[in-house]
Amino acid sequence: MNNELATQTRQDMLRRMIEIRITEEQIQELFLQNLIRGTTHLCIGQEACSIGVAWALQKGDTVTCTYRGHGHALALGMPIKDMMAEMMGKESGCCKGKGGSMHMTDASIGLLGANAIVGAQIPIAVGAALTSQVKKQGAVAVSFFGEGATNIGAFHESLNLAAIWKLPIIFCCENNLYGEYSAQHRTTPVTDIALRAESYAMPGVVVDGQDVEAVYAAAKEAVDRARNGGGPTLLEFKTYRYRGHSRTDTGPYRPEGELERWLERDPITILKDKMISDGQLDRSEFQEMNQATERLVHSAIEWAKEEPFPPLEALYADVYYEEETI
Amino acid sequence: MTEMTYREAVCKALADELRSDPDVIFFGEDVAEAGGVFKVTPGLYEEFGPDRVRDTPISEQAITGAALGSAITGLRPVVELMFADFVPVAMDQIVNQIAKYRYMSGGQFVVPLTIRSAQGGGNGFGTQHSQCAESWLMTAPGIKVVVPGTPTDAYGLLRGAIRENNPVYVLEHKGLYNLKEDVPDDTGPMELGKAIVRREGKDVTIVATQLMMHRSLEAAVKLALDGIEAEVIDLRSMVPLDKETILNSIAKTNHLVVVEESPHSAGWGGDIVSLAADAGIYWLDAPVKRVNMGQALIAYSPPLEDAALPNVDRIMAAVAEVLSS
Numbered sequence: 208m209n210n211e212l213a214t215q216t217r218q219d220m221l222r223r224m225i226e227i228r229i230t231e232e233q234i235q236e237l238f239l240q241n242l243i244r245g246t247t248h249l250c251i252g253q254e255a256c257s258i259g260v261a262w263a264l265q266k267g268d269t270v271t272c273t274y275r276g277h278g279h280a281l282a283l284g285m286p287i288k289d290m291m292a293e294m295m296g297k298e299s300g301c302c303k304g305k306g307g308s309m310h311m312t313d314a315s316i317g318l319l320g321a322n323a324i325v326g327a328q329i330p331i332a333v334g335a336a337l338t339s340q341v342k343k344q345g346a347v348a349v350s351f352f353g354e355g356a357t358n359i360g361a362f363h364e365s366l367n368l369a370a371i372w373k374l375p376i377i378f379c380c381e382n383n384l385y386g387e388y389s390a391q392h393r394t395t396p397v398t399d400i401a402l403r404a405e406s407y408a409m410p411g412v413v414v415d416g417q418d419v420e421a422v423y424a425a426a427k428e429a430v431d432r433a434r435n436g437g438g439p440t441l442l443e444f445k446t447y448r449y450r451g452h453s454r455t456d457t458g459p460y461r462p463e464g465e466l467e468r469w470l471e472r473d474p475i476t477i478l479k480d481k482m483i484s485d486g487q488l489d490r491s492e493f494q495e496m497n498q499a500t501e502r503l504v505h506s507a508i509e510w511a512k513e514e515p516f517p518p519l520e521a522l523y524a525d526v527y528y529e530e531e532t533i
Numbered sequence: 534m535t536e537m538t539y540r541e542a543v544c545k546a547l548a549d550e551l552r553s554d555p556d557v558i559f560f561g562e563d564v565a566e567a568g569g570v571f572k573v574t575p576g577l578y579e580e581f582g583p584d585r586v587r588d589t590p591i592s593e594q595a596i597t598g599a600a601l602g603s604a605i606t607g608l609r610p611v612v613e614l615m616f617a618d619f620v621p622v623a624m625d626q627i628v629n630q631i632a633k634y635r636y637m638s639g640g641q642f643v644v645p646l647t648i649r650s651a652q653g654g655g656n657g658f659g660t661q662h663s664q665c666a667e668s669w670l671m672t673a674p675g676i677k678v679v680v681p682g683t684p685t686d687a688y689g690l691l692r693g694a695i696r697e698n699n700p701v702y703v704l705e706h707k708g709l710y711n712l713k714e715d716v717p718d719d720t721g722p723m724e725l726g727k728a729i730v731r732r733e734g735k736d737v738t739i740v741a742t743q744l745m746m747h748r749s750l751e752a753a754v755k756l757a758l759d760g761i762e763a764e765v766i767d768l769r770s771m772v773p774l775d776k777e778t779i780l781n782s783i784a785k786t787n788h789l790v791v792v793e794e795s796p797h798s799a800g801w802g803g804d805i806v807s808l809a810a811d812a813g814i815y816w817l818d819a820p821v822k823r824v825n826m827g828q829a830l831i832a833y834s835p836p837l838e839d840a841a842l843p844n845v846d847r848i849m850a851a852v853a854e855v856l857s858s
Contacts, residue, residue: 338606
């Protein structure tokens with residue numbers, strides 16, 4: 208299948224993958240400077256999954272994702288400023304500073320929330336797909352999760368329910384080979400997570416998660432099927448996280464040479480090289496793209512640093528919706 | 534007035550909400566074609582169809598998660614988790630997701646969802662099908678919890694819960710499903726968070742809910758024979774808690790007994806005692822008493838189950854104790 212996209216689309220995808228990469232590299236720096244607290248989970252190396260799926264969606268579609276969710280949020284269009292302010296716990300963050308790194312949420316772009324409980328976001332997306340079906344909205348829901356989440360009950364309950372009700376949902380497994388510190392083969396008896404779709408009588412597709420055009424093509428097919436009443440799909444993107452599970456993890460459990468082998472299949476490099484060989488990009492343009500993105504990210508960081516923290520009254524705000532409807 | 538059972542009142546509330554608001558949907562295990570394992574919801578599937586009244590697999594996490602996902606995207610779902618003992622199966626969705634979703638998103642979402650379960654002992658269902666769940670749920674700010682004790686409240690509180698733009702857990706007591714009452718025809722959605730004085734009295738305040746409220750009323754009748762006038766407060770809503778009604782009563786009676794169908798440790802009765810100690814201590818003439826299950830679990834054997842649950846005699850004994858000290 209020829210997955211090649213138009214030049215402009217490729218440029219946009221490339222720029223946005225670079226945006227995710229640089230934003231996350233800077234997030235790590237901010238941690239080292241103690242400007243961000245707690246923990247964070249970087250998706251560096253997995254950028255093609257977020258971008259490829261996001262490009263297959265349209266306005267009105269919804270997404271739930273994981274605590275490794277910066278890439279999903281940026282791919283869907285969250286402004287870097289909103290993310291940086293949220294990372295620093297500022298009032299102008301996307302969740303008014305109450306969510307932090309693991310809870311990037313922006314309903315205006317369809318991002319119903321990143322979730323800090325493994326697998327919990329999956330049934331929530333099932334509910335969003337249910338709304339679309341009941342209200343005949345024609346929207347689809349997407350849930351991102353790692354391969355580790357496919358060993359949790361909520362995953363299986365969600366696929367089963369979505370299949371029974373033929374809901375418009377795409378289950379997107381980003382298989383980065385490690386659930387926290389444990390290699391997949393130590394925790395999971397199948398190599399291809401896509402096999403698990405068979406139990407729920409839905410298509411399961413293994414996709415090269417490092418090739419954004421392959422991700423887009425697979426996502427588009429699944430999205431179109433869901434939108435046309437064809438029910439759910441399980442997509443498995445074979446990918447890799449270059450960094451550890453979370454901020455303090457250096458990944459000592461990786462076999463020697465594994466990271467290096469995956470670096471050779473870097474999603475940004477793959478698309479860049481294709482564009483260069485197709486005459487759609489030259490090296491100086493690529494360099495300029497990187498530098499422009501760096502400036503953008505740095506200005507967002509400098510802006511966020513100056514933003515105020517939420518007032519203490521915010522502590523009790525939004526525990527409940529206050530206005531009664533009766 | 535229309536005479537109906539508690540069970541029928543729940544069904545009528547659901548039907549009236551489904552009828553008046555196309556965004557209301559209802560799903561759970563065996564609630565549609567079978568009409569519910571407690572036969573609470575017959576006829577809804579036939580009237581409202583398979584799109585809005587749905588049977589689900591036995592998947593409590595998916596049921597509650599899907600309720601949340603549909604609530605934040607424009608529906609007003611009502612879901613049933615059959616027995617309240619299944620609350621822990623779905624505890625992640627209830628406590629980590631549903632209760633916190635609005636807050637941790639900085640108020641981006643309203644979460645208008647209702648979960649219903651049947652709770653309570655006294656029916657021989659054994660250890661894992663007889664518990665009360667309100668104390669578990671009360672540890673999670675963000676969710677409201679109501680506990681109707683009469684057919685009128687079962688109707689009005691459920692409708693109020695469904696109208697509410699917050700997650701509400703409605704705990705029905707399965708020992709009350711056959712209770713009959715004349716329900717006023719003008720009963721509509723009730724505001725949550727209002728307790729009611731079921732019987733007025735001047736000597737001692739008894740705070741209770743559901744089956745324990747009815748046993749407290751029985752105890753009050755017997756106490757009256759001895760000249761003791763007990764005031765019985767039916768909380769109806771655990772969250773929000775109607776502190777004013779409780780404190781007003783303590784101010785009048787100067788004595789407090791709390792009757793809860795719950796283990797003692799971290800049971801909701803502790804909150805009532807804490808309220809009394811904090812805001813009502815100067816009105817109290819005697820130590821307060823909690824009547825509850827202690828550390829007992831509910832056993833299958835009838836005499837053991839009876840002994841686990843507070844009964845009229847234990848309530849009367851607690852009242853006598855606070856009045857004699």
